[in-house]
Amino acid sequence: MGSRMSWEDLWPVLLNGTLETLYMVGFAALFTVLIGLPLGVLLFVSRRDGLLPLPKINAVLGAVINVGRSLPFIVLLIAMIPFTRLLVGTTLGSTAAIVPVTIGAFPFFARLTENALDEVDYGRIEAILSMGGNLWQVIAKALLPEALPSLLAAITLTVVMLIGFSSMAGVIGGGGLGDLAIRYGYQRFNNEIMFGTVAILVLLVQGVQMAGDRLVRSLAHRR
DSSP states (O other), X not given: OOSOOOHHHHHHHHHHHHHHHHHHHHHHHHHHHHHHHHHHHHHHHTSTTSSSOOHHHHHHHHHHHHHHHHSOHHHHHHHTHHHXXXXXXXXXXXXXXXXXXXXXXXXXXXXXXHHHHHTSOHHHHHHHHHTTOOHHHHIIIIIHHHTHHHHHHHHHHHHHHHHHHHHHGGGXXXXXXXXXXXXXXXXXXXXXXXXXXXXXXXXXXXXXXXXXXXHHHHHHHHO
């Protein structure tokens, strides 16, 4: 690939990179929510004054999540190479990149989930408990439904972060727009590729943020 490309050559390359990024972000977002949501709920209910006081477990879990949030993602990418190879058999490509991207994101989402549950009116929780409800009923009928707008806002913020993470995964050959920008835009000085990837990433972030904000507002108005 030369330093310049025609539009006929440019669009298929950018389209492929965009699809790989969407694939990475989509699955990483799914796994991030599946891991981070229950961890966030556990953080909330296991507090010393929580619904299921487990202060030691809460302290350990909180420390692990704080460590995960504090690690620079580029360091995590490199540190996760052996685990990624063990899990998926390779460290290259979009599928391999899902592993470190998810691990980098779920501690962040778990903490956002805990903060979202903090906003739930405790009167609703007490009402369910006074009627003989158990912990799972409180979670299913009060905590998660009442916190849904905040949780959707947290998911939106997390997906935006995942888009950035997926781009950084290009440093280790993770595929997608980040890999495209590094291999062709930066290393081969191809300005068309560089500008194209940046423009698409900006559009993706804006699209996700606008859609998420609209959904959150819609739920808030219904409530």
